[in-house]
Amino acid sequence: MNDALRKRIQHRLAGERGTIFKDAPFRVTVAYPNTYAVAMASLGFQTVYRLFNAEPDFAAERAFLEDAELAPPGRLVTYESGRYAGDAHVFGISVAFELDLVNVVRLLRAAGLEPLREERDARDPVVLVGGPLTSSNPWPLAPFADAILIGDGEQTVPLLAEAYRQAASKAEFLDLIEGMPGVFLPDRDAREPHWATAPLDELPVYSQIVAEESEFPGVFLVEAERGCPRPCTFCLARTMYGPTRNVPAERVLEVVPEGVAKVGLVGAALSDYPHIKRVGRALLERGVKLSVSSIRADRVDAELAAILKEGGLRTFTIASDGPSQRLRDLLKKQITEDHLLRAAEIARDLGFKGYKLYQMIGLPTETDDDISEMIAFTRRVAEITPVALGISPFVPKRHTPHWGDRFAGIKTIEARLKRIQKELRKLRPRVEVRSTSAKWAWIEAVIARGGPEVGLAALRLEEGESFAGWKRALAEVGWRDPLTLPEPEGAALPLVLG
Template sequence: MEGRYSLVEAVRTRLADEQGTLRKEAPYRVALCYPSPYHVGMSSLGYQTIYREIHLHPGATAERVFLPDDVEVYRRTRTPLFTYETEAPVSGLPMLAFSVAYELELTGLFSMLELAQVPLLKEERSERHPLIVAGGPLTFSNPDPLEPFVDVLLQGEAEELIHTLLDAAMTMDREALLAHLAGLPGFRVPGRGGKRYFVAKALDERLPARSQIITPHTELRSMFLIEPERGCSRGCHYCVMRRTTNGGMRTVPPERVLSLIPEHARRVGLVGAAVTDHPRIVELLRTLVDAGREVGVSSLRADRLTQELVDTLRRGGATNLTVAADGASQRMRDLVDRKHSEEQIVRAATFARTAGMRQLKVYNVVGLPYEEDADIDELIRFTAELSRIIPVALGVAPFVAKRNTPLDGAPFAGIREVEGKLERLRRGLKGRAEVRPTSARWAWVEYMLAQCGPEAGLAAMDAWKAGAGFAAFKKAFDARGCVPYLARRVEDGRRNPTVWPSVPQAAPAAL
């Protein structure tokens, strides 16, 4: 059929534009799946790292699979989901390994399993179906909603875990494999065991993670990604990558970073939770820019910026400077231990203007515990002051409490409440700064998935079957009896000392 042919041709076109694609004949083939489209998945440093690690295993090869750009075309043409490297039907490979970045990618996982003609629920699969494995950033917080659908969870940094998994999968039948993995650190086998909320740590010699493939068809067009540091030395209460998560920040010497960047890579992205906390970051940036490369940095901390650093970024092609405040007011920033002051952010704006940049992007969060209208008004006042220095784009996300953080269990502020705060920001900054909010409704869906257990995964499946709209999610959460972590642990309205002591212990607002 013409439809199937065009789908295959689209994949071949993307492959022709790639640099660094790996191809290998091996006895064990892994379908490495990303539950978002190609342009998102190929921008994931973790996904690309595991792709390379599988190929480094002597007996295994990885074939990439992505959520199609248009799932309906696959359904309409009855095209089975196929791999990029060999165009083989996914259902014929022995293992499907999903890298899941965050909660809302669950529906992408469902669509990929459907298109692969694999039953969604693990209890409905047999030995003839592929082993379904999941890992990725979501496992740093709450992978519980994945449990009904996967045979094995890899929790945390997977550079070593993937080799352990492959060694066992190639030598054991499924029953023996699952029993074996349930007893190993870093693995959770739903229904059989494994330590919950364990975050594995890769050996330092495995660092840094880096791109294997460079392609123009990504969010970060033709950019080689590499991490000069892993983890974070800071303790922001909302962050799953805070210093206590996995041993703090581990830095990679600039000499090693530079040695791993291909000569043909003219655009380089330095990726990490706190790149500008690297003690030699200016030296690294200067070396890259002096070599004629464009450079981007994923995480700029206002308190670490200098005029030299910002000037170097500008020479490297940056036209905007992006920082995160993550608290509508100084009171809110202090509450979540976000060590930034207005003075530091003003200084960042001045650095950006002096360097000749066009815009300052400031990311912020609303809906934190104890937040009041006065805090939102402080954000309006401060953003207006920044806009007198340089044009400002204010990115605003509703606060979503994550597991394995000090704010675990904090209630969602409520959809109407958050929408009211966003409207207050829009009115207050109209004509003075651009406000770019994310959806309060979908933040609530993310919150429910982040704070509930396996039943929330089943609810997400129900919602996906019903069209995956917001109303479908709300109905499914109600029908499945999904109750967030906080509400399950509140007794008679008394404070539970195991939950962050500054969070009010009241049932979370939903709407």
């Protein structure tokens, strides 16, 4: 192993609590197509690691995307034992984000595996791909995976382990898992299966490893609720995560080990979680610091804010999503200017350092008037509290009513961003504007609704891929805007939410 990589791994392992070192007949590599820090902040990734290790005859070890010079093709190693990542019976990848598609290819190459399924043979590990992206759109992953796992993994992993025990070969394993809930075999199935849904008694999921070099350093994560009952039309939470499951407060508190300094409560709409105050107060009594993934402006009150403040939260993070009331109503966001202003007042009154406000632009039917309203509204918020405005281009997703909407266009989004920056610049430092790239949002939109050909385009990209490289690769594989094409054969129809 490369010396620099060895030192990096040793350093990171020294900063972990809960790492599993295990030897067993069946070796599993649980790999993440992004950095160690991002992976260790993923509860899904951590859960798959725990579930495979819970099987007596399986030993799961982790691997991450490393710098190419530290882990050239075939040299990627696992953290627990330092074995080659590709030297496994099962090679599992957890993919959360569209833009990690290229990293899936890099990860497979780094592990010494041919990225394309059809170029691997019976001696190679079974390549399983799961994670949030598979629920949203598994098709670009189809060329790479032997099996794609869609939905919650809590029940799927034990069934996969049992099938692997019984199977005499990779082909027999695939025969055994064919038709299981949430299992999609891209070379056999014409349609995506129903998503696997974990029952409430299998929850909560929580950190197996608390890592100092995680994006949430030293934080023990626990998912207090899964799913969301709200009707926001742009969001996958309602469809992707299945029915809302609120974990009883006692169970959330039970899984938090003694000695943990900070707990991160996770949930799609955590401020709707009915036990949030009770859990928060109980953790504070144990001397534990708190963080939360997000709070809804219509659910914040002074009591909840005070709990979060005492738990160490410094900044209020609120999603407005629509730049104007008309667009928030169109998105069924159920948030008004009054909610947003009230939350800003609470943040100010309790002495929070700042107020982060997320907005999307490039929404269907959006005009310059909607942007004007957002600029004027941001000025009003800034009179109450300093505000960090986070702006992302809207990316239409499958399984939402926006399935058929067009991406607004790079030029349109860039022009609107420029205007927002210009008009709010005068209010610095009271208002800071941060935005994500319109070009990369376009790529994300392509992947979010693309088919297997988009995966083949990713395969053509080399290290350090650029926007121009993506466009070239898409042209080479004959990609066309999906709105001019039928869905990949057998793909689920978009759901129309009420």
